[in-house]
Structure formats: structure tokens, C-alpha cells
Amino acid sequence: MSRTDAAGSSAATSEMNIVTAVNETLGQEMRRDERVRLLGYDVGPIGGVYRATEGLHEEFGPERVIDTPLSENGILGTAVGMAMRGERVVVEIQFMGFFYPAFGQFMYTLTKMYERSGGGLEVPLTIRLPYSGGIKASEYHSESTETYLVHTPGVRVVCPSTPHETKGALAASIRDPDPVIVMEPKSQYREAREPVPEGEYTLSIDDARVVREGNDLTLLTWGAMVPRAGTAAERANADVEIVDLRTLSPLDVETILESVRKTGRCVILHEARRTLGLGAELSALVNEYALDRLHAPVKRATGYDVHMPGHTIEEQYLPDAERAQYAIEAVMNYEF
Amino acid sequence: MSQWTERRPSEDFYRVLAPDGSVEGKPPDLSAEETVDLYRSIVRTRVFEDKALSLQRRGELSIAARSRGEEAVAIGSAAALEPNDWCFPSYRQTGALTHWDAPMDRAVAGLMGTEPETIDEHLPVEDPPAVNFTPTYVPLAVNVTNAVGSAMADRFDDRDTVTLSYIGDGSTSQGDFHEALNFAGVYDAPAVTVIQNNQWAISVPAHQQTASETFARKGEAHGVPAERVDGNDVFAVYEKTKEATERARAGEGPGLIECVTYRMVEHNTADEPSVYRDEKEQEYWAERDPLDRLEAYLREEGHLDEGTIEAIEEEASEDVDGAVRRAREVPTSDPERMFDHHLHTQSWTERHQRAELRAELEGKNPFTDFDGTGLAETDRTRTDGGEKR
Numbered sequence: 137m138s139r140t141d142a143a144g145s146s147a148a149t150s151e152m153n154i155v156t157a158v159n160e161t162l163g164q165e166m167r168r169d170e171r172v173r174l175l176g177y178d179v180g181p182i183g184g185v186y187r188a189t190e191g192l193h194e195e196f197g198p199e200r201v202i203d204t205p206l207s208e209n210g211i212l213g214t215a216v217g218m219a220m221r222g223e224r225v226v227v228e229i230q231f232m233g234f235f236y237p238a239f240g241q242f243m244y245t246l247t248k249m250y251e252r253s254g255g256g257l258e259v260p261l262t263i264r265l266p267y268s269g270g271i272k273a274s275e276y277h278s279e280s281t282e283t284y285l286v287h288t289p290g291v292r293v294v295c296p297s298t299p300h301e302t303k304g305a306l307a308a309s310i311r312d313p314d315p316v317i318v319m320e321p322k323s324q325y326r327e328a329r330e331p332v333p334e335g336e337y338t339l340s341i342d343d344a345r346v347v348r349e350g351n352d353l354t355l356l357t358w359g360a361m362v363p364r365a366g367t368a369a370e371r372a373n374a375d376v377e378i379v380d381l382r383t384l385s386p387l388d389v390e391t392i393l394e395s396v397r398k399t400g401r402c403v404i405l406h407e408a409r410r411t412l413g414l415g416a417e418l419s420a421l422v423n424e425y426a427l428d429r430l431h432a433p434v435k436r437a438t439g440y441d442v443h444m445p446g447h448t449i450e451e452q453y454l455p456d457a458e459r460a461q462y463a464i465e466a467v468m469n470y471e472f
Numbered sequence: 473m474s475q476w477t478e479r480r481p482s483e484d485f486y487r488v489l490a491p492d493g494s495v496e497g498k499p500p501d502l503s504a505e506e507t508v509d510l511y512r513s514i515v516r517t518r519v520f521e522d523k524a525l526s527l528q529r530r531g532e533l534s535i536a537a538r539s540r541g542e543e544a545v546a547i548g549s550a551a552a553l554e555p556n557d558w559c560f561p562s563y564r565q566t567g568a569l570t571h572w573d574a575p576m577d578r579a580v581a582g583l584m585g586t587e588p589e590t591i592d593e594h595l596p597v598e599d600p601p602a603v604n605f606t607p608t609y610v611p612l613a614v615n616v617t618n619a620v621g622s623a624m625a626d627r628f629d630d631r632d633t634v635t636l637s638y639i640g641d642g643s644t645s646q647g648d649f650h651e652a653l654n655f656a657g658v659y660d661a662p663a664v665t666v667i668q669n670n671q672w673a674i675s676v677p678a679h680q681q682t683a684s685e686t687f688a689r690k691g692e693a694h695g696v697p698a699e700r701v702d703g704n705d706v707f708a709v710y711e712k713t714k715e716a717t718e719r720a721r722a723g724e725g726p727g728l729i730e731c732v733t734y735r736m737v738e739h740n741t742a743d744e745p746s747v748y749r750d751e752k753e754q755e756y757w758a759e760r761d762p763l764d765r766l767e768a769y770l771r772e773e774g775h776l777d778e779g780t781i782e783a784i785e786e787e788a789s790e791d792v793d794g795a796v797r798r799a800r801e802v803p804t805s806d807p808e809r810m811f812d813h814h815l816h817t818q819s820w821t822e823r824h825q826r827a828e829l830r831a832e833l834e835g836k837n838p839f840t841d842f843d844g845t846g847l848a849e850t851d852r853t854r855t856d857g858g859e860k861r
Contacts, residue, residue, distance in 0.1 A: 173628070199628045205658055210651035213614060217621020217635075220606070221558075223628075240648065244611040245618055253607050254588025255813040290814045314815045342817060386819030393844040425844035 149331035154324055157299040157332055158188040158264070161306045162226065164336050166196055169224060172310060174201045175215050176228030176264075185230050186266065186325060208238035212263070216245045219261040224310055232267035232319070233276030239284070246315050247290035262309045266322040268360040268407060269454050272447040279444045280359075280407040285317055286385035286414060293385040294341045295319040297362040300332050301382065304339025312341065319384070321360035328363070344388040346395065350377035353401035353464055356392060356418050358384060361405045361455065368405075368460035374468045384414060389421060396422050400431040403463045405455055410438040432470035437463040479679055480756070481671065481732050482686075485700040488707035491760045493768025500711045504775045510551060510706050511770060512784050513571040514543045514763045519788040520576060521566060523796060524583060528741045532800075533583045541704070541736030543567045544762035545668045546638070548709025549729065552717050553636055555602035560619040560637040562609050564668060568638075572601040576795035582608075587805035589812050594802040613639055613646035616665055620656045623663035623726070634662045634717045642673025644687055650694065653728065657695035662720035664713060664727045665696075669703065670735035675748040691728035703731030704762040734760070807833060820844075 152160065166172045174189060180203035183190030193201040204211050208229055215225040229235050235242075249259050269278035285293045292314055296305040302320065309316035347362065352374040357365040358381040369376035379395050381387065396402045402422050404415035415436040422434050437459045445453050488497040502510075517539065524536040539546065546567035550559060553572075561568055569579065581591045588607075609615035619637035626633050639649055644667060656663045667687045671678045684690060691698030699716070701708040709731055716727025734757035738745050770776035811826050827847050828838035840848040 205651075205654055207651045207654070209647060210617065210655050213617025213648060213651060214621035214624055214655050217560075217618035217623075218625040219621075220618060221622050221625040223625050237647075240611075241614060241617065244609075244614045249607075251813045252588065253813075254592050256588070256592075257606065292815065312816075342819070386815070386821050389820040389824075389844060397843070421844075425842065428842065 148334045150334055151329055152299040152303070152332040153326045153329045154299050154302050154320065155186055155188050155326060157303040158306060158320065159190055159192070160332070160334075161303045161310075162189060163192060163195065165226075165307060165310045166192065166200060168336065171222060172224045172226065173199070173218070174226050174228065175204055175211055175218075176202075177204050177206050177211075177230070179203060179228050184228060186322065188264070189228065208234055208236075209241055212238040212241040212246060215261055216241060216249065216259055219259045219315075220249065220257050224260050224262075226262045226264060226310060228264045230266065231277045232265050232281060233279045235265060242285075242291075243288065247288050250314070251290055258313045259315050260313050261315045262306070262312075263315070263317045264306075264320060265317055266320045266325075268321045268323040269444060269450050270323040270360070272450070274447075275444075278447075278450060280439070282319060282384055282408060282414060283412055286417075290315070291385065292316040292341060292383065293319065294383050295321070295359040296382065297321060297324070297359050297380055298328050299330050301339060303332055304337050305341055305382070307336060308338035308341045311338065316341065319359060323360045324363070341383055342386075342388065344379050344381045344383065344391040346377060346391070347380045348376065348378040350375040350399065352376065352399055353403060353467060354379060354392075354395040354399045355403050355405060355460065355464070356381060356415075357405040358382065359407075361407060364455070364457045365405050365460060367457035368464060371457065372461055372464045372468075374464055376464060387417070387421075389425075392418065392421065393425050396426045397429045400429045401467050402426075402430070402434045403460065403467055404434065404436045404438070405460045405463075406436075406438050407454060408439055409441050410436055411441050413438055431472070432467045435463040435467050479677060479753075481669070481678070483702070485702050485732055486708050486712055487702040487705050488711065489705045489765050489769055491704075491765055493765045493772060495769070497708070500707050500714065502710070504773070506551075507770065508775055508780070509571075510547055510710070511763070511766050511776065512788075513547045513551075513567055514706070514766065515784050516788040516791070517543045517547065517567040517570045518763065519785070520570065520579075520792050520795075523792045524580070525741065527580075527583075527796065534585060535741050536583060537563050537740040538737050539564045539566055541757060541761060542668060542670050542733040544706035544709055544766075545666065545703045545731040545733050547571050548706040549636060549638075549664075549666045549713040549731070550603070551710050552713035553603050553634065554717075554721075556604065557633050557717070558604045558606070558619070558622050558635040560606045560609065560615040560622070560635065562612070562615055562638045562640065562643075564640065564670075565608075565638050569601070569605060572603045572605070573599075574601045574605060576792060577798040580795050580799035581802045584799060584802075586799075586802055587809040587812070589809050590802060590805040595798060612643040613648035613652075615639075616652040617648045617655070619665070620652045620661050620663045620726075623656065623661035623720070624659050626662055627659060627723075632721050634664060634720045636664045636666065636713075636717070638666050638668055640673060641667065641669040641671065641678045641681055641687060642676065644690060645681055650690075653691065653694035653696050653726070656726035660723070660725035662723070662726070664716045664720055664729065666713065667728065667730045668733060669730055670733050672735050672739070672745075672749065674739045674743060675745075677749075686730060688728060688730035696726045696728045698728040698730065700730045700732065703733030704760045704765065706762055706766055733762075736761075
């Protein structure tokens, strides 16, 4: 467990949002290691649909910043082959809802090659996967379906929530010998701004972080929900501890249990549908390993078990500070 | 609608050796020794696979998929590779591995279901094949996409190595096949894809797989030059694969080769072909056997006689028997091996579940942890899992 991570060697910082942090990190990693190549559609001259790869095509050329045919499975399948040959490939999938065509390569090769080769073939590949709703987009542009990913062994799934976190986690992911999926909370892309070290640094992609300490209740969350969790904690009539999971797979169970065993109450806040959302696993872990400390049942403030609705009512689907507050209040008022 | 007028595939293809072994075209530029090597590889593959079948019948292997009658496809194409090239095989290309002297004992141990870590431990590779082979792919068509990625890496890094991969007639219906060929075409990837068209995808005949006149034609839509060859003529397969690999090596992009062959035997040991196909078909193809054809040619040329044939067969049997003997000596994998090589670091979950499995194996209750600190009465310090008990 680590509550703080060492920042980079460079003391100089500049104000970044998550998109500019991604862009800075990709450029730095490509300068540092010539095996790093970007693959995706529209990542070239236009700089990606979010401009996360802006300027990189110009600097590194079309063989390092590779605009691909429009096929997620083709992108992932060829990227795995490149990674098997020692390239450090960073794939951009434009929206999490576009990842499904690549599920074959995800299941058959990306997450399996290292295991099936007895450790002989590594797949050091990073997939950048923008997710989250609340951006008034069309169908399949707003979902959070990390459950499909975290149920599969052989891949790390991380979800940084701030510009500083993003830069450190993305750099660590690119340098990691395992396949890593970096879920980027696109609703926060240009919302959160903070000073970020200009120099290279990496952050842990194994540990959760406690972003707010408290003694009454543990609020488990990640990604785009972290700011909403913060608002709920400020407003709640309770001393709330917020744990930003950062790593969705494998989970930092120790940090989660340590917090819940301290506070005795737990609420989970996530955007994904509830049934078999990651909250189900978190709730199960808390029940298996902290039941004797609980003062109340675990509650999950989540999306509903529906397909992501159209944007006029998506805010009613998405959990917000208010929904989290209700859950906190209900759990705080519960008596066995 | 299928454009195939009959079930028998057209013989409008490239061929050097007629079914009776007589020379129709120009034999490839191979020495007598190299040609006899092709023959030897077919024999060794056949002996190996027949042994696998008998081991399966005795319950030593769970399943085996033979390539009898289609060995010339894998062997002729793999023979066209150069050292340091890459090969992404599917499960019916034993011949490619045999031809490059991949250790047979490891293959047998793998078929016996031994975990790769256990094989590495007990049968370490002393003399790796000069061609790089990935593990054999079981899921269909996904190897072709990975192979194209491998070739893209070579192109981007200016290496002159080539990547070869295989796919069956049935699997050309998978999206991965088309995605792979499309990427190969777009990036001029030095990737050669061999379609081993053996007429049957388990019980579904090739003419029900596509309305395209040939499988080779599928290259055209992707801008990938394609050839259609007699897959039971090892010279034809070799020659056209060689042309494609040399073109790829010279930076001229990918190639596709459809090899027309026939699966003389079951799909695998869980299959019963007599249910869905008639024996006359097998008679037709028996006359086109790749081994008989090459043998007739080599005898005619004076490169092979009864004594040499016997020696080759004897050596193959001895080698296969030796491989089986060594594979049998490999102990059953430690069950904890199932956790190995998922990620490079060990998570709480992995440590905890390893401990649960160990407890269960030791006859202890694995469900005694109620606070997340570990199992009661279980050694909490051993978390590496790499050592044998």
C-alpha cells in the first residue's frame, strides 16, 4: 500500500489537464524509448479525436505514430504481434464502446500469450481506453464496461483520475512488461487541471490511494467518479475516507480492507451497471474479510442495469454526488 | 450462391509433380539432399502423428489432430523460410516444426497436457530451431493477425526477416483473416499467409464455406498477391512460398498461398468423418498422396532407394519413441503452476488463492481467513510459488 508516490526528478511543473498529460507522457516515452509506437485510427496528423496525440505524428513520423485501418480487432491483433517481437505498442481505442470487436484478440492472445508460452513471450502493450459518460455523446460513446476486462486474468486495468495520476500511471504502463489497459475518464479530460511535473516520473500501477482520510465510512471509487466522491464527502454529515482504487485489476485488496476495517462502513461509487459491476466484487471482499467490523451493510451507488441511455437523461443514469450522499446517509443511519 | 459447380476442387493451380510423381513443371532449385529432407520430414511427421493417435487411444493424450495427406503444405512452405524468420503455426502444421527440428519430446509433453513451465524445467531446449516458432495457436485465425503485426515490426525496424502463418479453409471465414490481410496490404508487411485448404472444416465442406471461386481470390480484395497451388505437391508449395517470402524480404509486401489439399483422416481424435463424407472422396485423394508422389519422383531421379527409405523410417520411429519416452518421464505439473505467468508481479489475490490451493492440496480448510491476513495454519511467507514442495 502506498499513500504517496515519489514525484519526478524535475521540480518544474506546468499546468495540465488529463489530455495534455497523456500527450506529454506519450511524447516523453517515445523520446526515451524508440520501441514505443502508437497505433490507432486518427492518431496521425489530426492528433486523435481528443487531440491526445497532437504533434506526435509530426515529431515521430508515420512509422511511430501509425494511423490504422478502421478495425479494433485488426489494431489489437497486429499490436500484439508487434509486442511479441519486442515493440512497446500503445494502442488508442477511441471509445470503450468500440473495444468489443477486439474482444477476440483480447481473450485469445493479449491476455493469454505470456501464460501459454510459459513466460517465454511477453506482450508489453498498453491500450488507452477512454471511458465514462456525461459528455452528451451518441450510442456506445459513453459506457463503462470494465467488468468485461477485469474478469480476465493476464492483464492489468488501471484508471487514473487526475492529470498527475495520468502521467505517472501511463508512463508506468508503457514501461511495464505486462499488457495494461489504461482507462481514461474522458468526462474529466479537460475538467481537472493541476500542476504536473514536466520531467519523467512513474506512479505505482499496483496500489490504491487514499485521497481523503476519515473514520466513519469508506467510499470506494475510481476514475471520473473521484471528484463526485469528493463533493459527496464534503457535504456528508460523516467523516468519509475516500479510496481511489487507481488499479481495477488486480485489486489492491490490502488498502481496501485496511480502510473498511478501520471505518466499519463501506459505500461503493461507480458508473458501470450494478450487476457484476466491480462493486459486486468489492462488496464480496468486504463481506468475506471485514464483516466482523461492519456497522452496516455495504451499499453500491452505481449506474442501473440498463444500456447507457441517450444523453438527455444520462445524468439520471450516472451516479453523482447526491446519489453517493444518499448511500452514505443510509449506511450511516443504519442500525443492526 | 456458391459458384462451385461440384465438390471436387478445380485443378486449375500451380503444380510441378503430377500425382504419379512425373514432372509437369520446373522442379525448384533444391539439391538432392534438400529434396530428400522434404521426404524425411513428411515421414517423420506421419510417424509422429500416428504415434500421437495411438497414445490418445491409450488415454495418454486427451486429443490429437493429424495432418496425414496434407503434410506437404506445412513442410513445403516452412522449407522456404530462412533462419531467424518467424512462424505462427496453427494446430495442423506439425510438419513445419518437424522440418526445422523442433524438439519432439516437448511437443509430446505438451500434447500430454503438461504445463509449459514444467516442460521447460524437465525438457529444456538445448538446440532451438533456427526459425522462431510461436506456441501453436488453438483459437482460429488470430495467429494470422499476430503474424502480420510481427511482420509490421520487421518492416518498421528495417529487418529482412519474414513471418509465415497458417490458416484453414474454414477459418478464412473469420474476421481476423480479413483484418490481417487488410493490414498486411496497407503496410506492405513481409507476411506470407498459407491457406491449408483441406476441404473440410470438421464436417462443413469448403464449398459451403464461401461463394468465392477460390480461397486465393480473397487476397485480391486486400491487395495481397495470391497463388493457388497443388497442396499435395511439396515442390509447388515450396516454389510459390519461396517466391512470396523472397518478395516480402525484398520489401515488396505480403503474399497469400492457397494450398489445395485434403484431410485424409479425422479432424481430431474426437471426430468421426464417416458420418459426413463418403469413402469415394478418400479414394480420389489417396491417389494424390504427397508422400507417394515425392517418393516416386525421388526414386526416378535415383535419390532414394529401398535402403534409404527404410533407414529414414527407422530413424523416425526411433526418434519418436525416444521423444515419447522422455515426455513420459516428465512429472505431472505441480497444480500451483496454474498461477504462473499471468502477470510479472504477484497480487494479494494471487497470493491468497495460491495459499487456498495449497491448503486444499494439504487436506486443510482453505476458507479460514476472515480478516484478509491469510489462512490460519498456512505458511504465509511462501508467496513465490516457483519452488517445488
